[in-house]
Amino acid sequence: xxxxxxxLRRVAEMAATLLAASFVxxxxxxxxxxxxxxxxxxxxxxxxxxxxxxxxxxxxxxxFWEQYxxxxxxxxxxxxxxxxxxxxxxSTLLGSRLPSxxxxxxxxxxxxxxxxxxxxxxxxxxxGMTDSSxxxxxxxxxxxxxxxxxxxxxxxxxxxxxxxxxxxxxxxFAGMLWHLTLPAIALALYLIGMLARVTRSxxxxxxxxxxxxxxxxxxxxxxxxxxxxxxRNTLGTVLTMGGLIVSTLLICTVLVETAFSVNGxxxxxxxxTTTKDFPVVQAVSLLIVGMFMTVNLVVDLLLPLVDPRxxxxxxxxxx
Amino acid sequence: MTDTPAGTPAADAAxxxxxxxxxxxxxxxxxxxNLPGAARPVLAGVDLTVAARETVALxxxxxxxxxxxxxxxxxxxxPGAATEGAVRVQGEDVLTMNAKQLRRLRTHTAAMIFQDPxxxxxxxxxxxxxxxxxxxxxxxxxxxxxxxxAVRMLDAVGLGDRVLGQYPGQLSGGMLQRVVIAAALMGxxxxxxxxxxxxxxxxxxxxxxxxxxxxxxxxxxxALLFVTHDLGLAAAISDxxxxxxxxxxxxxxxxxxxxxxxxxxxxAALLRSTPHLDAPAGRLAAxxxxxxxxxxxxxxxxxxxxxxxxxxxxxxxxxxHLPVRGESSRLVAxxxxxxxxxxxxxxxxxx
Ligand SMILES: Nc1ncnc2c1ncn2[C@@H]1O[C@H](COP(=O)(O)OP(=O)(O)O)[C@@H](O)[C@H]1O
Ligand SMILES: [Mg+2]
Numbered sequence: 001x002x003x004x005x006x007x008l009r010r011v012a013e014m015a016a017t018l019l020a021a022s023f024v025x026x027x028x029x030x031x032x033x034x035x036x037x038x039x040x041x042x043x044x045x046x047x048x049x050x051x052x053x054x055x056x057x058x059x060x061x062x063x064f065w066e067q068y069x070x071x072x073x074x075x076x077x078x079x080x081x082x083x084x085x086x087x088x089x090x091s092t093l094l095g096s097r098l099p100s101x102x103x104x105x106x107x108x109x110x111x112x113x114x115x116x117x118x119x120x121x122x123x124x125x126x127x128g129m130t131d132s133s134x135x136x137x138x139x140x141x142x143x144x145x146x147x148x149x150x151x152x153x154x155x156x157x158x159x160x161x162x163x164x165x166x167x168x169x170x171x172x173f174a175g176m177l178w179h180l181t182l183p184a185i186a187l188a189l190y191l192i193g194m195l196a197r198v199t200r201s202x203x204x205x206x207x208x209x210x211x212x213x214x215x216x217x218x219x220x221x222x223x224x225x226x227x228x229x230x231x232r233n234t235l236g237t238v239l240t241m242g243g244l245i246v247s248t249l250l251i252c253t254v255l256v257e258t259a260f261s262v263n264g265x266x267x268x269x270x271x272x273t274t275t276k277d278f279p280v281v282q283a284v285s286l287l288i289v290g291m292f293m294t295v296n297l298v299v300d301l302l303l304p305l306v307d308p309r310x311x312x313x314x315x316x317x318x319x
Numbered sequence: 320m321t322d323t324p325a326g327t328p329a330a331d332a333a334x335x336x337x338x339x340x341x342x343x344x345x346x347x348x349x350x351x352x353n354l355p356g357a358a359r360p361v362l363a364g365v366d367l368t369v370a371a372r373e374t375v376a377l378x379x380x381x382x383x384x385x386x387x388x389x390x391x392x393x394x395x396x397x398p399g400a401a402t403e404g405a406v407r408v409q410g411e412d413v414l415t416m417n418a419k420q421l422r423r424l425r426t427h428t429a430a431m432i433f434q435d436p437x438x439x440x441x442x443x444x445x446x447x448x449x450x451x452x453x454x455x456x457x458x459x460x461x462x463x464x465x466x467x468x469a470v471r472m473l474d475a476v477g478l479g480d481r482v483l484g485q486y487p488g489q490l491s492g493g494m495l496q497r498v499v500i501a502a503a504l505m506g507x508x509x510x511x512x513x514x515x516x517x518x519x520x521x522x523x524x525x526x527x528x529x530x531x532x533x534x535x536x537x538x539x540x541x542a543l544l545f546v547t548h549d550l551g552l553a554a555a556i557s558d559x560x561x562x563x564x565x566x567x568x569x570x571x572x573x574x575x576x577x578x579x580x581x582x583x584x585x586x587a588a589l590l591r592s593t594p595h596l597d598a599p600a601g602r603l604a605a606x607x608x609x610x611x612x613x614x615x616x617x618x619x620x621x622x623x624x625x626x627x628x629x630x631x632x633x634x635x636x637x638x639x640h641l642p643v644r645g646e647s648s649r650l651v652a653x654x655x656x657x658x659x660x661x662x663x664x665x666x667x668x669x670x
Pocket of ligand 1: 354361379380381382383384385386387388397398613
């Protein structure tokens, strides 16, 4: 019951935020310098009649509120308008490009979670030289921006060694896997370092809690102590961090897709921003914001399962 | 681990595991403990015994080494700690046990009750899990039997099986300390170590918990080492008392004799600083000064700097533990114990 109310409140909050975001996204383009009609004509001069026709087709002379509400009404029905550049419905465009991005983000997320948690865990539990070398490696990873990582990976693994293609998205599951491996690594590197460091420090902090000593004092085997009382207690932090990780992946995918010419929605956003293809920019922005919020919603809803104190309302007592 | 009389339901009632009744349940001999960065041993040769079914109190001001002494019984030592001497539980030296023997000691032979029950239980796990985990994870008992035993132990501490499914955040401090006591009883231990088990509780709950501990000790036939800075509590629950100061035993003896006629100035000072039934609280005399820091090296009697009776000898020579004349069960480490006997006894009763 409490959980249901909690969930409903979060969903309502998300809907409200999404509405606000849609307003900002639409408004930003409305306020952007330059006249949309002149972008539509790509700089060519046009007769006043042609100008008028364009203004009418895109309702550019209507008051802002009318334009916004009309757009919102269409968006709610899944209609994001037509792309100016590609002259196809924006939703078709998104549909064809979404799989690459989702696959890329999923691969990167898997790398981040598996490697990041493993490195953090090993560093915290082993200590000593192992810990120091992990710290150095993760510092390096955190200090490397994803576009630099992209260039380095391309240079080494596609140009020099020829193991992986340097661009494109591939077809079929295996083809995509092969094409997206380097982009996924480039995308994941920074976040692997980040998650490893957070996991390590959270586990070290958790090890200092008295209940860990108590578990040892009761003869619980050391591996189980680490598993059940140290790592288990970092899951809340890791989950919260996970929301942040997915959000970062969604932003950074724009850079990485561009660097590796992956035909995902990140690359689409980059291209349509330069060509002022505003229906596409609006749709992709809204989609990314929507995914952001969905991820945060999922994190919020999972948190009470991981940490019973969230629903009990006593969170903040030391873990 | 086939020789597990402790896990079986029949072993609930007191079945002494000691083959030889002469062997003390706990025997600490010459325990010295060095910590990195300390100028002197934190424990400087502690001797302490607890016989089967006996209750012994370990008292002293905060920082005197009581917790380290009781934790060493389960070999829960701070990182970098170096030990000398022996800590034998039922005749076996804890300090030289291998990992498996140590786990067995901790699950079945000796159990500890900690000061703050809210810190002692993982807030993210259910009470049922806490109670049964040690027995389940050491494969000593199947989960169902462990839970059955948990229900019985909860009943023994006056809690219903409802709490099995609850989280620590849903219980009060007093209930949690009962849970911790039930957990200590899960492996049917021969020895319970209680390290200031009531300090974190409110006054009424304190009395309940101490009463419960006494009852369970009798019912289950366990020996009890009760660590406290509260002399009143020590007197109420224990047969014998050890008074500890700066990592050393200052004085030991039967509770009544020691509190009626203290033979060490530190014991007398502690008594004067403790609320007493027949002394109004206003007349409490806090002990002047502070216990010596671990950064100081000590020569002579550790208490000399705070002692009103200290002489040159006290500052130069470490007093040995000597039997009190006429009271064979008492030991005291004070150069002037004989001379001060009447004065100290008087200071406690007439003050
Ligand atoms: N983990 C530790 N690391 C360093 N010093 C410690 C540690 N535990 C205890 N000590 C020191 O050892 C001394 C005795 O501590 P403790 O046994 O906890 O005393 P008590 O329980 O009598 O209050 C204190 O001076 C304390 O600062
Ligand atoms: Mg203590």
